[in-house]
Amino acid sequence: MTATDPASPAIRKTLFVDSTPLISDPAALRARAAEDGYLFFKARVPTDELFALRRDLLGVVDKYGWRQPGQDELGGAIDREAINQCTDRAAFRDDIGVSTAAYHDAQKLERLHRLPHHPRLLEIYRVLFGRDVLVHPRHICRMITPHQFMTPTPLHQDFPLIQGTGNTWTCWFPIGACPRALGSLTALQGSHKRGYLPIQQAAGAGGITVPLCSYDNHWVQGDFEAGDVLTFPSYTLHKALRNELKDQIRLSLDVRYQPVDEPVEAKSLLPHCDLAWEEIYAGWKNDDLKYYWRKLPLQMSDWDDSYLKPARRIC
Numbered sequence: 001m002t003a004t005d006p007a008s009p010a011i012r013k014t015l016f017v018d019s020t021p022l023i024s025d026p027a028a029l030r031a032r033a034a035e036d037g038y039l040f041f042k043a044r045v046p047t048d049e050l051f052a053l054r055r056d057l058l059g060v061v062d063k064y065g066w067r068q069p070g071q072d073e074l075g076g077a078i079d080r081e082a083i084n085q086c087t088d089r090a091a092f093r094d095d096i097g098v099s100t101a102a103y104h105d106a107q108k109l110e111r112l113h114r115l116p117h118h119p120r121l122l123e124i125y126r127v128l129f130g131r132d133v134l135v136h137p138r139h140i141c142r143m144i145t146p147h148q149f150m151t152p153t154p155l156h157q158d159f160p161l162i163q164g165t166g167n168t169w170t171c172w173f174p175i176g177a178c179p180r181a182l183g184s185l186t187a188l189q190g191s192h193k194r195g196y197l198p199i200q201q202a203a204g205a206g207g208i209t210v211p212l213c214s215y216d217n218h219w220v221q222g223d224f225e226a227g228d229v230l231t232f233p234s235y236t237l238h239k240a241l242r243n244e245l246k247d248q249i250r251l252s253l254d255v256r257y258q259p260v261d262e263p264v265e266a267k268s269l270l271p272h273c274d275l276a277w278e279e280i281y282a283g284w285k286n287d288d289l290k291y292y293w294r295k296l297p298l299q300m301s302d303w304d305d306s307y308l309k310p311a312r313r314i315c
């Protein structure tokens with residue numbers, strides 16, 4: 001049976017269910033996570049801190065002359081002609097949306113590395129895991145511009161890209177509002193229950209995809225307001241919607257959390273760019289978050305290349 005067979009279940013699209021009321025009820029929160037394979041929280045990240053990071057990131061975009069003039073400091077309108085003047089593929093991050101140089105500037109922002117440690121975010125995972133939490137220091141900041149090289153992130157699981165424990169949770173949140181039309185994330189409800197699924201190569205961030213099967217039919221999605229958060233374990237299938245707002249940047253963070261006593265793979269402790277931590281830290285005002293994971297008794301696991309080998313998909 002394929003997704004186009006008349007006998008296939010109809011595609012369903014429903015809105016994310018807000019799990020905020022379950023934060024005070026760990027058993028209920030875990031039961032929902034186990035059933036749905038995702039959790040969504042309204043207004044989780046305080047907007048003052050979110051907008052401070054947005055301002056910093058748009059400052060980077062301004063530095064390269066890619067923002068349309070005449071907006072306030074939080075406006076995300078992009079000068080398409082200017083960004084499309086970056087034509088050197090080798091110097092452009094098509095998994096991010098800007099040049100390598102601009103991404104380096106973004107990765108050096110102290111706020112980008114501080115926000116993932118916000119108590120309002122840590123609380124989710126302390127309740128979910130019932131144990132101490134490791135925040136992976138490797139944060140990905142998407143700066144999705146309307147550049148000719150960009151393709152929306154294809155349907156995939158995070159596990160083959162992150163490895164370590166399958167109990168690593170991605171926390172995805174836009175840095176500002178992100179309606180579906182701006183290319184927010186959507187997930188297949190319950191898909192985590194199928195465990196690791198063989199991959200194929202694909203264009204877009206991550207470079208891998210998992211082909212859809214007939215039973216992959218329940219998409220959850222929504223229009224994110226500033227501060228809303230989507231989180232899911234590393235076997236949940238998810239992808240980005242297409243950015244239909246052709247002159248707007250989509251700024252978002254991918255952060256990973258896991259129980260501190262489960263295995264972590266070494267790359268998760270490296271920067272998400274080819275800078276050294278020392279270079280990222282050079283302009284920071286505070287020291288408390290520098291190399292914080294080195295003080296923790298981590299259990300390291302080996303990288304396994306076989307997860308990234310394209311395979312024939314059997315539904």
Ligand SMILES: O=C(O)CCC(=O)C(=O)O
Pocket residue numbers: 142152153158170171172185205238239240252253254255
């Ligand atoms: O923001 C995106 O386009 C991709 C994010 C993603 O796939 C993830 O956080 O795992």
